[in-house]
Amino acid sequence: MKFNKTYNLSEIASIIECDFIGEANFPVLGMNEIHVVEPGDIVFVDHPKYYDKALQSAATIVLINKEVDCPEGKALLISDDPFRDFNKLSKHFRPFVDSSVAISPTAEIGKNTIIQPNCFIGNNVKIGDNCLIHSNVSIYDNTIIGDNVIIHAGSILGGDAFYYKKRPEGYDQLLSGGRVVIEDNVGIGALCTIDKGVTGDTTIGAGTKIDNQVHVGHDTIIGKKCLIAAQTGIAGCVVIEDEVTLWGQVGMKSGITIHSKAVVLAQSGVGNDLESGKTYFGTPAEESREKFKQLVYIKRIPEIIEKLK
Numbered sequence: 077m078k079f080n081k082t083y084n085l086s087e088i089a090s091i092i093e094c095d096f097i098g099e100a101n102f103p104v105l106g107m108n109e110i111h112v113v114e115p116g117d118i119v120f121v122d123h124p125k126y127y128d129k130a131l132q133s134a135a136t137i138v139l140i141n142k143e144v145d146c147p148e149g150k151a152l153l154i155s156d157d158p159f160r161d162f163n164k165l166s167k168h169f170r171p172f173v174d175s176s177v178a179i180s181p182t183a184e185i186g187k188n189t190i191i192q193p194n195c196f197i198g199n200n201v202k203i204g205d206n207c208l209i210h211s212n213v214s215i216y217d218n219t220i221i222g223d224n225v226i227i228h229a230g231s232i233l234g235g236d237a238f239y240y241k242k243r244p245e246g247y248d249q250l251l252s253g254g255r256v257v258i259e260d261n262v263g264i265g266a267l268c269t270i271d272k273g274v275t276g277d278t279t280i281g282a283g284t285k286i287d288n289q290v291h292v293g294h295d296t297i298i299g300k301k302c303l304i305a306a307q308t309g310i311a312g313c314v315v316i317e318d319e320v321t322l323w324g325q326v327g328m329k330s331g332i333t334i335h336s337k338a339v340v341l342a343q344s345g346v347g348n349d350l351e352s353g354k355t356y357f358g359t360p361a362e363e364s365r366e367k368f369k370q371l372v373y374i375k376r377i378p379e380i381i382e383k384l385k
């Protein structure tokens with residue numbers, strides 16, 4: 077998330093009422109998660125295991141729960157609860173704005189775009205030309221949709237990330253201030269759910285087609301001209317490169333990369349990166365030819381046991 081102007085370190089510290097280490101006028105441009113931070117961004121860290129990763133990241137402002145040596149060219153925000161204060165900043169810079177109408181007056185809708193009955197279009201949404209939004213679609217605040225996009229009935233774009241911190245009293249949600257970005261010529265089936273980024277974007281690339289009842293987690297990036305079949309579940313922070321095919325009921329864990337033109341067959345469980353141009357099957361997903369050989373061997377186990385008697 078980039079701010080609408082450059083703030084300084086002391087201004088940010090005053091918002092969350094914390095101490096800071098660094099020049100008071102140190103520039104702050106935005107805030108983001110560690111896998112997408114850039115210079116000028118704030119990143120938060122609240123566990124010693126990840127201190128070095130945060131301090132050595134591209135972020136130049138680190139919101140941290142312990143005073144440590146500040147790397148050259150960076151600044152620190154010292155907080156007793158960085159998770160809580162990151163949420164405070166999300167609320168401050170990307171607040172929830174209630175809308176009492178079905179289509180927000182701040183939404184921009186392009187030429188020849190059709191919005192069917194009972195849709196909700198939130199604040200600052202941008203929809204391009206020649207789109208078709210079927211009934212009962214909900215498009216949350218700040219979503220960006222390109223030209224020639226079709227979204228079928230009941231789909232929801234921009235729900236919160238499934239991201240929680242466990243505390244003694246229960247689970248505390250990390251607030252989502254990011255966006256969903258849908259590029260040109262995308263097709264989205266019925267009853268799909270695409271979560272917005274925590275602070276960045278969840279992106280669906282141009283020409284990609286998504287079947288019914290597919291879930292896409294926060295900050296996932298799907299490339300161009302991909303095919304994703306029904307009931308596929310994609311966790312947060314996944315990268316799916318161009319022209320990947322995912323067949324029905326594929327499940328993916330977070331933080332992995334599926335390289336271009338890979339094919340994942342139905343009901344596979346993907347827990348690791350997959351190479352380009354290969355076909356995969358099974359749980360855990362492996363190259364399909366090898367997996368099918370394994371299944372043949374498994375079928376032969378009773379025969380082998382009988383021969384050993």
